[in-house]
Amino acid sequence: xxxxxxxxxxxxxxxxxxxxxxxxxxxxxxxxxxxxxxxxxxxxxxxxxxxxxxxxxxxxxxxxxxxxxxxxxxxxxxxxxxxxxxxxxxxxxxxxxxxxxxxxxxxxxxxxxxxxxxxxxxxxxxxxxxxxxxxxxxxxxxxxxxxxxxxxxxxxxxxxxxxxxxxxxxxxxxxxxxxxxxxxxxxxxxxxxxxxxxxxxxxxxxxxxxxxxxxxxxxxxxxxxxxxxxxxxxxxxxxxxxxxxxxxxxxxxxxxxxxxxxxxxxxxxxxxxxxxxxxxxxxxxxxxxxxxxxxxxxxxxxxxxxxxxxxxxxxxxxxxxxxxxxxxxxxxxxxxxxxxxxxxxxxxxxxxxxxxxxxxxxxxxxxxxxxxxxxxxxxxxxxxxxxxxxxxxxxxxxxxxxxxxxxxxxxxxxxxxxxxxxxxxxxxxxxxxxxxxxxxxxxxxxxxxxxxxxxxxxxxxxxxxxxxxxxxxxxxxxxx
Numbered sequence: 001x002x003x004x005x006x007x008x009x010x011x012x013x014x015x016x017x018x019x020x021x022x023x024x025x026x027x028x029x030x031x032x033x034x035x036x037x038x039x040x041x042x043x044x045x046x047x048x049x050x051x052x053x054x055x056x057x058x059x060x061x062x063x064x065x066x067x068x069x070x071x072x073x074x075x076x077x078x079x080x081x082x083x084x085x086x087x088x089x090x091x092x093x094x095x096x097x098x099x100x101x102x103x104x105x106x107x108x109x110x111x112x113x114x115x116x117x118x119x120x121x122x123x124x125x126x127x128x129x130x131x132x133x134x135x136x137x138x139x140x141x142x143x144x145x146x147x148x149x150x151x152x153x154x155x156x157x158x159x160x161x162x163x164x165x166x167x168x169x170x171x172x173x174x175x176x177x178x179x180x181x182x183x184x185x186x187x188x189x190x191x192x193x194x195x196x197x198x199x200x201x202x203x204x205x206x207x208x209x210x211x212x213x214x215x216x217x218x219x220x221x222x223x224x225x226x227x228x229x230x231x232x233x234x235x236x237x238x239x240x241x242x243x244x245x246x247x248x249x250x251x252x253x254x255x256x257x258x259x260x261x262x263x264x265x266x267x268x269x270x271x272x273x274x275x276x277x278x279x280x281x282x283x284x285x286x287x288x289x290x291x292x293x294x295x296x297x298x299x300x301x302x303x304x305x306x307x308x309x310x311x312x313x314x315x316x317x318x319x320x321x322x323x324x325x326x327x328x329x330x331x332x333x334x335x336x337x338x339x340x341x342x343x344x345x346x347x348x349x350x351x352x353x354x355x356x357x358x359x360x361x362x363x364x365x366x367x368x369x370x371x372x373x374x375x376x377x378x379x380x381x382x383x384x385x386x387x388x389x390x391x392x393x394x395x396x397x398x399x400x401x402x403x404x405x406x407x408x409x410x411x412x413x414x415x416x417x418x419x420x421x422x423x424x425x426x427x428x429x430x431x432x433x434x435x436x437x438x439x440x441x442x443x444x445x446x447x448x449x450x451x452x453x454x455x456x457x458x459x460x461x462x463x464x465x466x467x468x469x470x471x472x473x474x475x476x477x478x479x480x
Contacts, residue, residue: 005184006124010133012182013117014140016080019175020113021144023083023168024106025306026152027052027090028280029298032288033161038096043217043413045281046406050210051100053402055107058206060395062199063112065388072116077179079112084172091165102165109172114141115394121378123386130378134371135317142310142367146303153299195247201240202252206399208232213406217413253381253388261380262389264445265373266396268329271439273397274404275340275432276366280305281405282412283343283355286425289416291348301352305359312367320372320453328372329443336365336436343429348422365436372453379450408432 027034031045038044067075086105093099117140121133155164208229215226244250256262280302287293287301319328339361342354374393381389408428415424 009183010117010120010124010137012178013076013120014137016076016175016178016183017113017117017137018140018144019171019178020080020083020109021141022148023087023171024110024114025145025148026164026168027103027106028284028302029149029153029295030156030161030164031281031284033156033295034099037161038099040096041413043410044096045285045409046214046217047096047100048103049281049402049406049409050214051104052107053210053398053406054203054207055104056110057107057210057395057399057402058203059108059111060115060392060398062202063115065195067116067119072119073179073183076113076116076183077176079109080172080176080179082106082112082172083109083175084169087165087168087172091162091169106168110398113175115390117141119386119390130375132317134374135314135320138313138317138367138371139310142306142313146306146310149302149306150296150299153294153296156295195244195250198240198244198247198250198252201236201243202395205233205236205240206395208236209399209403210406213403213410216407217410250388252392256381256389257392259380260445260447261450262377262393264442264447265325265329265376266393268333268369268439268442268446269373269393269397270400271435272333272336272366272369273400275336275436276362277401277405278408278428278432279340279343279359279362282408282425282428283359285409285412286346287355290422290424291350297352301355301359304356305363308360308363309367309370312364313371316368316371319368320375324448325372325376325450325453326443326446326448329369329446330440332365332369332372333436333439333443334365335361335368336439337433339363339365340429340433340436344426344433346425346429375453376446376450379447379453 027048031048034048035041035044063075063079082105086102086107086109089102089105090099091102093102117137121130121137125133152164155167211229212226212233215223215229219225240252241254244252244254257266283301284298287298288295316328316332339358342358342361346355374390377393378386378390411428411431412424415427
């Protein structure tokens, strides 16, 4: 495609993704009312998270392989239709567990659609355009999430929690139409075979890890009934590394994942996204169950968070021309630590204005770091496998968000059940502040020179790599 066609397709992809992200962000303010409808406590939100997270994280590697093999358009259209089906199922659900299945389909929709924008930018944009494209895609994504909490809160308070899911079903159908009309079909390079065994192992890893907080919520930490899931996770993780290294076309690119361009930014993302996702969910229950305020209030607080995130995404994309990845990441972590740290001092009388400042700092931190982390992740990826690399990273990012949110909900529920509901948010915030601060320890391991950041082009990377190979050869000769 020429430049004009690429930009046009990218904007249609961004618009469709905006709608899908909107649908994924609507259920957060509705959680307390949904549980109240089924006469269940806050701890049962972990099951809702489990269903959504299994769909979102468990199928991202598979969707990445399908996109590389059969074309991204087929995958994203399929994802948009799944969003419509899942939303209909949630809205109509006569039982709690049917609603969880609907959330599972909504998660699968996100797995199919959201990472496609990162893969598109990495494949069709070059040089400093990558950072700008990633920033623009991040802005569209956050714009979808920006209006979702507030609109969801208004819908829930005025028409009941199911009303917002009827809207999501219609938006899923609209997104599929945008993808069909505006995104051209590009045939992928079909792999010789599908790594079925790898897919089973990946799903086992995610399922076992996500069920750990579920068992803790159901039986308590002291019961040790969560331990088998933790053991299965460790065994499956080791097995995945062994199996995927032997595959010609692996579902998870283990070789690339072991490079500093992948594992270092991915680890930083884990600490950042655990904090970000946990704060959103715990704050929702704190405001509605402890401060006894409405769903609309939750939306009013989350809205500026997403607004700042969107602006920070655009800002970060432009800062990549001027600052190094390490500098942008350091500033981002500092904002996150400051925002999470403010929540340590909350109580039942804490004002909305105070919480608003905290949310804006957190939004600034996560918004700035998103595009630069993704730029580092795809900086040295093989173009033929960029979909797999992108989906592998986003699986990690989403897994961190969902597992972190599940643990945070469990911690909040346990603190509240122990008679300290008012200080539950404060206690959870201490843990989250420490976790986000740990990210500082890994920033110095981020590569100094990254393609697309601070004027570094592909030619510079190739020359640098060639120089390193020549130097290594000379050293080997001298040693010999």
